[in-house]
Amino acid sequence: MSCVLGIETTCDETACAVVEDGRWVRSNVVRTQIDLHEKYGGVVPEIAARAHIEWLNDIISEAMARAGVSASDLTGIGVAHCPGLVGCLLIGVSAAKALAYAWDKPLVGVNHVHAHLYAGALVPAEKAADIMARSLEQPPLPALGLVISGGHTTLFEVENFNALHRLGATIDDAVGEAFDKVAAILQLGYPGGPLVEKLSRHGHANAVKFPLSLLGKESLDFSFSGLKTAVLYHVNGRRGTQRTSADLSEQQRADTAAAFERTVVEILEIKVRRAMAMRRYGSLIVGGGVSANQAVRSMLQRVAQEAGMALILPAMEYCTDNAAMIAGLAAELFKQGQTADLDLSVIATA
Ligand code: KG4
Ligand code: ZN
Numbered sequence: 001m002s003c004v005l006g007i008e009t010t011c012d013e014t015a016c017a018v019v020e021d022g023r024w025v026r027s028n029v030v031r032t033q034i035d036l037h038e039k040y041g042g043v044v045p046e047i048a049a050r051a052h053i054e055w056l057n058d059i060i061s062e063a064m065a066r067a068g069v070s071a072s073d074l075t076g077i078g079v080a081h082c083p084g085l086v087g088c089l090l091i092g093v094s095a096a097k098a099l100a101y102a103w104d105k106p107l108v109g110v111n112h113v114h115a116h117l118y119a120g121a122l123v124p125a126e127k128a129a130d131i132m133a134r135s136l137e138q139p140p141l142p143a144l145g146l147v148i149s150g151g152h153t154t155l156f157e158v159e160n161f162n163a164l165h166r167l168g169a170t171i172d173d174a175v176g177e178a179f180d181k182v183a184a185i186l187q188l189g190y191p192g193g194p195l196v197e198k199l200s201r202h203g204h205a206n207a208v209k210f211p212l213s214l215l216g217k218e219s220l221d222f223s224f225s226g227l228k229t230a231v232l233y234h235v236n237g238r239r240g241t242q243r244t245s246a247d248l249s250e251q252q253r254a255d256t257a258a259a260f261e262r263t264v265v266e267i268l269e270i271k272v273r274r275a276m277a278m279r280r281y282g283s284l285i286v287g288g289g290v291s292a293n294q295a296v297r298s299m300l301q302r303v304a305q306e307a308g309m310a311l312i313l314p315a316m317e318y319c320t321d322n323a324a325m326i327a328g329l330a331a332e333l334f335k336q337g338q339t340a341d342l343d344l345s346v347i348a349t350a
Helices: 034-040 045-067 086-103 112-121 125-130 175-185 192-200 225-236 250-278 294-307 324-335
Strands: 003-008 013-020 024-032 076-082 107-111 143-148 153-160 163-169 283-287 310-312
Touching: 003 045, 003 086, 003 324, 013 045, 013 324, 024 045, 024 125, 024 324, 034 045, 045 086, 076 086, 076 112, 076 324, 086 107, 107 112, 107 324, 112 143, 112 153, 112 283, 112 324, 143 250, 153 250, 163 250, 175 192, 175 225, 175 250, 192 250, 192 294, 225 250, 250 294, 283 294, 294 310
Parallel strands: 003 076, 076 107, 143 283, 283 310
Antiparallel strands: 003 013, 013 024, 143 153, 153 163
8 A cells, every 4th residue: 555645835725635545535635825815916926935834844744644644654755846936846845855854755756737637536535435446547548638727728648647748738828817817807806717607607608709719720729818808808898998897787797707618618628629639549637726617527528428538537626736636646656666866856837
């Protein structure tokens, strides 16, 4: 049996988790810094890094206590070392190195974006008894991977979890970032994704037509900044007008949210279908905060079913940033013989 401690400090969540055999989540502690950054309208790297320093020791202790494990039970430590805010990454990586050294445990660096794709394998340990097979069934490979988060929108060819090749990515805003910006335009609050989703349930997606930005005919890259600007002009009017979302009726606001969400779903569907037409994949693996969106999930289910492919989606609690996905992928990397030395470095972009 393996028992891996995962540490996640790439951005504005301080998180630690313990995962057994790469699958069973014994504990998953996530402390968000939303309150600290709200008044600045975005994450302030310096404030985020300081909060990680202050909180991380407690979060690690809490994750170990909730999992009921001590250092001697751990088989290794995994830490998100890329991509992210450098000052934030350094806190998690320094803590992981110190623990690996003090406890004499193997260490491995995990790519946060790749870990989002591993999230679909995770199951809370208390549900393990309900699931007959306690071994981790690998999704049929190669898989098509799609990460849709606040920082990334990327399509991958997944040969295995140690070999992911990027097929395309956003050239401007990430899809979650577009949800957050549209939420700001509609004055809904932060993080915007769940709030836009909630509002769009009362709206008519056909009431407004926003442009579909698809880039080249074959392109697997994404662009969401034009869509965000189209929503801005629709709500606030062109430059020079004084309108805000407060001048729209409740129905008009809901229609705007629904039309935006529908446009995002259409763009994602077209790109996934394009990638599927280029190579035969055994499964479709999706992760990241936006994979919590029901309209996105339904579209993916339909597309995968039509193609006869398995669809691997994370349980809701593992869609947004967490350390269980870091521990899970770390367990997989350990299994493949990967470890890092104590000079493991952080990488801002990867
Ligand atoms: O994966 P994540 O926690 O962080 C990054 O790695 O970036 O994703 C956070 C993003 C935010 O932009 C948030 O608005 C979006 O995921 N999100 C959603 C939903 N839940 C979270 N977007 C659309 N619908 C949702 N239900
Ligand atoms: Zn993330």
